[in-house]
Amino acid sequence: MATVTVGNAQVHYDIEGPTAPAAEGSPALLLVHGTGSGGAVVNWGGTAPRFTDRRTVITPDLSGADRTVDDGAPLTVEALAAQVVAVIEDAGTGPVDLLGFSMGAPVSAAVAALRPDLVNRLVLVAGWAYTDGDEYLRNLFTLWQRLGEHDPAGFGRSVTMTGFSRGFLNAIGREQVEALIPNMPPTPGTLRHVAVDLGVDIRALLPRIAAPTLVVGCTQDATVPVENSRELAAAIGGSAYAEIDAGHVVLFEKEDEFVKTVTDFLAF
DSSP states (O other): OEEEEETTEEEEEEEESOSOGGGGTOOOEEEEOOTTSOIIIIITTTTGGGTTTTSOEEEEEOBTBTTOBOOOOOOOHHHHHHHHHHHHHHHTOOSEEEEEETTHHHHHHHHHHHOGGGEEEEEEESOOSBSTTOHHHHHHHHHHHHHHHHOHHHHHHHHHHHHSOHHHHHHHHHHHHHHHGGGSOOOHHHHHHHHHHHHOBOTTTGGGOOSOEEEEEETTOSSSOHHHHHHHHHHSTTOEEEEESSOSOHHHHTHHHHHHHHHHHHTO
């Protein structure tokens, strides 16, 4: 585990896999987590090892995650992007292939737009370009805020219900569904992330993305409906688009297909 100082934040990140990716002709892969958890905990704990046999994999915990300590100030996409930039520079691996999931998608897009020298290829999974103007997203994230403040158990059920497809939830059964519910509690850090979700608007940055880009949408996504991914792809010139028949947390629900989609694009 390593730490880099970014403003008032001590940003923790992990590096696993081969230590000299440049010697092997492949850049490091940096994974940017979504709302409510650190990179190495829930979002990437089961998936990152699928990449580490062939790539150096970097998983930062952005402000709001348990291991990163800061002053508790409100967060923005740009502030989180600055943390990703600092991790890339501190890790010293050179330009990376950058993959962002959910909240991590607009953050990663901002990194690619603002620091093109640091991004080799870009993958945006279950992401979106703006919240204000999309009444579904605005209302869902507002509901999460209110449930987080007044009904933590209801918050857990809401994020579980929208995070996975109906078919997946029914297939795993009640016992496993109930076990999923406590996985993303409405901690103060999680609610700071939800506030970021409410403020997303990267539309002005998207035309500046020069890195080869793959946008991955999730057909049954009830958190960030798949139309948002389609719009994101359309706004990034020359981007490729893939769609996986899964709910929002595609890396959990359809892990094999997700890994293949990513590795095919990144030419592992």
